[in-house]
Amino acid sequence: MSQISLARYLREQQRVLPVLDDALIRLLEQVAQACVGIGQALGQGALAGLLGAAGQDNVQGEAQKKLDVLANDLLIDAHVWGGHLAAMASEEMDDLYTLPDEMPRGDYLLAFDPLDGSSNIDVNVSVGTIFSVLRAPQRQAVSAADMLQTGRAQVAAGYAIYGPSTQWVLTLGAGVDVFTLDRSLGQFFLTERGLRIPEQTQEFAINMSNQRFWEAPVQRYVAELLAGREGVRGKDFNMRWVGSMVADVHRLLTRGGLFMYPIDAKTRAKGGRLRLLYEANPMAWLVEQAGGLASTGYERILDLSPQALHQRVAVMLGAREEVLRLEDMHRD
Ligand code: AHG
Ligand code: MN
Ligand code: MN
Secondary structure (H helix, E strand, C coil): CCCCEHHHHHHHHHCCCCCCCHHHHHHHHHHHHHHHHHHHHHHHHHHHCCCCEEEEECCCCCEEEHHHHHHHHHHHHHHCCCCCEEEEEECCCCCCEECCCCCCCCCEEEEEEEEECHHHHHHCCCEEEEEEEEECCCCCCCCHHHHCCCHHHCCEEEEEEECCCEEEEEECCCCEEEEEEECCCCEEEEEECCCCCCCCCCEEECCHHHHHHECHHHHHHHHHHHHHHHCCCCCCCEECCCCCHHHHHHHHHHHCCEEEECCECCCHHHCCCEEHHHHHHHHHHHHHHCCCEEECCCCEHHHCCCCCCCCEECEEEECHHHHHHHHHHHHC
C-alpha cells in the first residue's frame, strides 16, 4: 500500500470532518514541519552546541534549556506569517504572543509546550512537543483571556515525540492517529489509525519520590498497586517513569497504562506540577479520544475552566477502570 502522507491524510479527513478547513490544515502542517525542525536540532545536540542551560528562567521559574528557547522560536517562526493564527501561548513565554501588526491574522489560537521533558534533553532521553488548537474570537483584538477555554473546546491537539523514531500523534475529535517521520524525506506518514487504551492495566507511571507529599487518596491508591497480588488488587503491577510527559503518555496510548502527576504538598501552592492549557488539556483529549479518562481525582480535566495562561493542575489519566477507581477514592 502506498504510504499516506500527512498532507494526503489531512485532505482525506477534510471530506469527513467539517472542523478541518484549509486554514486548520495549513496550521497543522506548519506545526508538523516545525516539529521536524525541532527533531533535527535535537538530533544535532552537542555537535551544534545546543545542549545545556540558556542562562535565564521562564515564567514557571524553571531554568530554560537552549533547546527550550530554540523550539519555541521555531514554532513562532513557523506560524507568524501563515495567516491562520490570531495568537499563540507557550510554556516558555510569560504572556500571550499576538502577531505583529503587519502579519495576517486567522481564526485559530495555538498553545504549546515547545519542549516537554527538557530535564531529559542533556541525558539523551526522549522528549516531545505538545500542542493544542482553539478557535479565536471573531474580533481583531485578542487577549490572554481568549485562550482560557475549556479543554472540550479544542479543535485539534497532539504531540511530537522525539525518540528512536520521531512520531506525531494527532486528534481532531474523531480518534487518535499516529504518523512516523521519514527522515530522508522530512515528511510524516500515517503508521497507525485509531489508538485504543485498554480499560484495565497493570502498568502505572508516577514519580514515587513524592510519595510522602501526596494527598491521602493517592497514597492509598498507590499502596494498593504496590501490594500487588497479595493485596486487594489481586494482581502485580509494573512501574515506569520517564520524566517526559510525552514519553509516558505515548507509552500508555500505545500499550495501555495509567499516568499520574498528583497535587503534592510541595506543588500545592502552585496548583500542581503540570500546566493545564498546553500539557494536561491536549493530553487529556487524546487519552479520552482513545477510550481512556483524564481527571484531577475530583473532576474531569476537560471540564475545567482555565483561570490563567500557565495554570497548573493535578493529572491522572489513562486506563478507564483505574481513573474511575481513583475518582471513587477521592470521593470517599
Ligand atoms: P517540561 O520539561 O516541559 O517542564 O515538562 C516536564 C514535566 C513533564 O514532562 C514530566 O512528566 C514532569 O515534568 C516530570 O516532573 P519530575 O521531574 O518532577 O518527575
Ligand atoms: Mn512539559
Ligand atoms: Mn517544556
